[in-house]
Amino acid sequence: MSERLRAELARVARTFGDDVTFTLERPRDPSHGDLATNLAMQLARRDRSNPRVMAERVIAALDPSAAMLAGVEIAGPGFINFRLAADTLAQEFQRLLSDGPQYGRSRTSEPRRINVEFVSANPTGPLHVGHGRGAALGDGIAALLEWTGHEVTREFYVNDAGVQIARLAESLWARVQQSAGRPAEIPEGGYHGEYLKEAAAELLQREGEGFADLEFAEGLARCRAAILAIQRAEQDGTLADFGVRFDVIASEQEVYDHGEVAAAIARLQDAGLTFEEDGALWLRASAFGDDRDRVLRKSDGSYTYLVPDIAYHLNKFRRGFDHAIDVWGADHHGYIPRMQAALKALGLPDGWLDVALVQLVRVVRGGEEVKMSKRSGDFVTLRDLYEEVGVDAARYWFLMRRSDSHLVFDIELAKSRSDENPVFYVQMARARMSGILRNAGRAPEDVTGAIDLGVLGADDLGLIKKLTQFPETVERAAREHEPHRITTYLDDLARMSHGWYHTSRVLGESPAVEHSRLLLARGARQVFGNALTLLGISAPDRM
RNA sequence: GCGCCCGUAGCUCAGCUGGAUAGAGCGAUAGCCUUCUAAGCUAUUGGCCGCAGGUUCGAGUCCUGCCGGGCGCGCCA
Structure with a gap:
């Protein structure tokens, strides 16, 4: 509704010089008209002149019919208040x-291809309430961008190549052995959850008793594939029932398999952005805005998490996205500078990656806080939450507050019909x-x-x-x-x-x-x- | 110690690229309404916008320092 007036003001502003920014907004007080601009004050500031005199000059230059104006007046320190023609509202x-x-x-006017990556939970367990907030936020941002004319891809990145998933596979293999009546221990740092016992029983039933007799390496590899499939299906189902669907599920393992990790390292080395010290390979991140340099390849020859992540973001860039938005938990904020430093070092455009942080969610039932402890078992999964309060309430609640403020989720209130x-x-x-x-x-x-x-x-x-x-x-x-x-x-x-x-x-x-x-x-x-x-x-x- | 986020009414939070007298809900108090769906309306109450400086015609908003809370600072992910 205000676009014609804004354009007309911009035209007038250019006649006074082209470097002036101004606002055009709805005044809080209706007696100040339908729209108000600070253009005259901005011009006066630049010229060190009287804002009210400047306002008169602006008004004289204005074509009232071009902007469907019914009234114009100068007010306060130099605002120009506009009253729109009576039928403007009816027309709108x-x-x-x-x-x-x-x-x-x-x-x-500038449609872009935008990749929105969110949730990206490790495939090591069910999604929790914090993932729900990330899901609602990411999906909301994606929808907003679509509504304003951008082409959006919703993407989920699976960390299926790290040590966490290896521990999970080892733990499952141990459960398989136990199910088959053999002594076996969950390894150090492994997963003790009940769901692995169920998965082990299922696996034995499906594959036959001989499954437990497989050689360690073979059994482990199959456990890994099995648990990954189970966890992914579980997470996808939880998200689908929450109304969130992804266009692309990206895999860290595939980034490795396609040689992109090695290629990213080579590219950084060729550009002279790395150095070796103490048997490790380092990125000169401090030259690109990070506090310190970061290890890329550890002295044991394996890569840090940063490397596949860099390769993955290069992959997104190569796929032709003009812009990428990542939704991360606020506890990862310290990771932003090194990621940005790496992308900057590799010559990606400034601002190509935008990271939106979501603060953690505190769940309250009545007045009492629900402790989020996996061990004690009163852990609230995302599915638990929305099955209790409903998908509508959960999604609305996650989006009620700015994403960078802490959120109190009151289950009793979200359930109530009042x-x-x-x-x-x-x-x-x-x-x-x-x-x-x-x-x-x-x-x-x-x-x-x-x-x-x-x-x-x-x-x-x-x-x-x-x-x-x-x-x-x-x-x-x-x-x-x-x-x-x-x-x-x-x-x-x-x-x-x-x-x-x-x-x-x-x-x-x-x-x-x-x-x-x-x-x-x-x-x-x-x-x-x-x-x-x-x-x-x-x-x-x-x- | 360094970095990031937050600090607005008793509570939960809005506050538009700096704009005119800082808003809403809940709570509290008083009254009204009893309905096209019962969860509605009005008024009152309540604020050194964490503190102190600075920039500006103008600061809740920008800058600096401090205080308080959260988080992060690994050859973990």
């Missing part, structure tokens, strides 16, 4: 109705809109025609304005990679909708009012639905 609302499920989508539960509150607001249309005996898409703002009151108009802010909210959330802006918007919209529901009767009003309010109910229902869909949350017509 009609666009909401005609765009329907597409409302809120936009086409960026207005204290934000998810319920939002879904209820939409269900009420559906209810109005249902009582009117009208399908939403059959409520058509023009809205008449003249017959409506302040609550109606406030709600309409909020609805028409949805597209800019999506754009901003996408630009900042911040899905929580959508939940915050939904919460505001729900509050306004519940208020409207009580003050503004629809059915039984005069035909003109009833018609316009039915249109409003349809529009509100649409925006709620679009926003919830974007976040992967259902939008039921009845609660």
Whole structure:
């Protein structure tokens, strides 16, 4: 809605010189008009002149018809406040109705191919609550980017080549031996979980008793493949039931097998970015923004975790992505500088990789914290969580807060059917809109025609304005990679909708009012639905 | 010790590339409503935006130092 005015202001700004940035925003106080700019103050700052005088010059240069303006005034220290032509709001609302499920989508002027990598959990156990937050965030960021016109690939990276998976295979082999009635011990640093006993029993049943008689190397290799398949299937199932699907599952082992790890090392060496010391090979990371240099190849000849990770990111770059976003747990933040240093050293564009961090989640039941201990058994898996509170509540909750703030997940509250539960509150607001249309005996898409703002009151108009802010909210959330802006918007919209529901009767009003309010109910229902869909949350017509 | 994140109302948190008088929910207090779905509305209460400087016409927002909390600082992943 503000784009034409912004363009016109930009044109005027250029006539005063081309290096001026300005904002155009909705003032908090409605008496300040529909939109306000600080352009005159920015120009005055540069020229050391009087902002109010500058504002007059800006206004004189402005073409009111180009921006559909009904009023312009100078206010405060030099703001220019604009009032839009009365039918601007009605026009935008009609666009909401005609765009329907597409409302809120936009086409960026710079569409990019973007890879969003998230969850990427080790295949050594079930996904926990923290992975859930990463899943909701990554999927939310991906959806936002799609909504604004980017081409997005959702990717999951499996660390299937490290020592963790080797320990897991050894542990499983030990369980197989035990199942076959032979003495065997879980190795040092191995996995003691019950699920390995079950996996061992299954394996013996499927492969026959002779499986336990295999030679150690062969048995281990098959245990490794078996446990990897089991864990991957388990994680994929958990994510699929959570509504998250990946386009690409990338494997660390394949990065090795395809020679990419060796190639990455060679490339770093050829570029003179490495040196040898104490029998190890080091990366000169400190020359590229890291605090210190980092080991690439240990003195025992094996690689550190960093190397396949570098190779993997090069692989993503080679696949033609203009931009990559990684979602990591906040406990890995110390890893960012060395990754960025390596990519910079290899000549990737600045800013190519963006790392979004998710803070850990504290789970609370009632008032009591649920301790996350694998040993004690009251460990809450992601599946446990959403089977108890529902996928909708879980996804909404994970996205309610900025990802870099700590999140308190209150299971009792997320389960409750009350207005204290934000998810319920939002879904209820939409269900009420559906209810109005249902009582009117009208399908939403059959409520058509023009809205008449003249017959409506302040609550109606406030709600309409909020609805028409949805597209800019999506754009901003996408630009900042911040899905929580959508939940915050939904919460505001729900509050306004519940208020409207009580003050503004629809059915039984005069035909003109009833018609316009039915249109409003349809529009509100649409925006709620679009926003919830974007976040992967259902939008039921009845609660 | 060094680095990163956080610090906003009693609690949980928003706060738009620096903008006009810092907001919401919950809680508390008072009243209203009893409904197109019961979880609704209004008012009141509540803030040295961690502290101290600085930059700016203007700072919750940017810079510096300090305080408090979390996390990370391995030839682990």
